Amino acid sequence: MTDGALRGPVHVVGSGLLGTSVGLACRRAGIDVLLSDRSSEHVRTASGLGAGRPYDAQDAPTVQLVVVAVPPDHLGAEVLAALSSGNAVVTDVGSIKGQPLAEVRAAGADLRRYVGSHPMAGSERSGPLAASALLFEGRPWAVSPHEDADPAAVALVTALVEVCGGVPVTLAPDQHDLAVARTSHLPHLMASLVAGRLANAPGEHLALSGQGVRDVTRVAAGDPALWEQIITANAGAVLALLDEVQERLTSLRHAVAGGERADLAALLGEGVTGTRAIPGKHGGPVRPTASVYVAVPDHPGELARLFADAGEIGVNIEDIHIDHDPGRPVGQVELLVDVDRAATLADALEERGWALHQ
């Protein structure tokens, strides 16, 4: 069928955020990419960005791999169409793996050439203009073979993940859906509940929004039409977690209402334990970080100068947050760095004239 090496052409079905990003990453590796979408406008935009060239039905016999990147409700139908239009291996990048597999199986298709997958990378934005060749760099990307999948098809999908810079994680479809219910779907719903409490809040309350509320609500800005499909497709696994949360919420309410500080502390402690359980970058253990706060003038080029200085000092920035100081032309930049390197960075930045604060 295939020796597992990705040579192309790759046919991307659905040239939105994910499809265009896959196209850009494959083009970067010199692989021929053919783009389709039910919106011809999206195909034009994606090819204009350099993600590939428009697909023509005559191309079908030459395609090595089809990547289906359409909304969850349409995954099964598009995977089926791809399996029946040629001999290519077919994958999809949908956020749930059980539903498309069940749909393809129910239609009696030959499943050997289909191996679902799911990059754990994306954005709260959608469409080709939000795409990036670097979207998948260093991110986990689930490869979810079912029991009838051909090992050569699994190898080819794994090769796609590697070409895109992702880190392949093999997980059976049912296990995948349980995992993302916990790591993606429940967090999204909780973020929506918290963000919903801001929707009609008074302006003077919202003026006190800091990094914390931005951190816990960012994903809630995602497209409701997409998330409604994701949650519905994984309802069973999500419901089990909602029941757990409901039970904890009842305990939390009792603790707050009754002034039960020890119970409250125990609940907060559970949260601390949970944050420590999240693996670090590239699936490694979490490295403790410390924050260095720098006042950065709101002028073009200042952030670039700060990053260049950190680079010259030889300290790797693990993450950054930027807060704008209302009323002052200065931003507060929080640099998160390895805990053992924070003092070195702070001292050297001060020597270079940067204003640091706690």
Ligand SMILES: NC(=O)C1=CN([C@@H]2O[C@H](COP(=O)(O)OP(=O)(O)OC[C@H]3O[C@@H](n4cnc5c(N)ncnc54)[C@H](O)[C@@H]3O)[C@@H](O)[C@H]2O)C=CC1
């Ligand atoms: N948005 C995110 O952060 C992530 C999304 N995913 C999954 O990737 C898939 C695509 O999502 P996005 O790229 O975010 O959405 P998007 O809305 O940016 O792109 C979807 C594209 O599919 C096209 N389309 C819809 N139905 C179609 C059909 N039947 N045939 C051909 N084209 C069709 C749309 O016109 C659009 O261009 C979804 O299944 C989603 O679950 C996976 C990881 C992250």
Ligand SMILES: O=C(O)C(=O)Cc1ccc(O)cc1
């Ligand atoms: O924006 C983020 O941080 C995300 O986590 C995006 C995301 C959205 C949907 C997925 O199925 C996977 C990843």
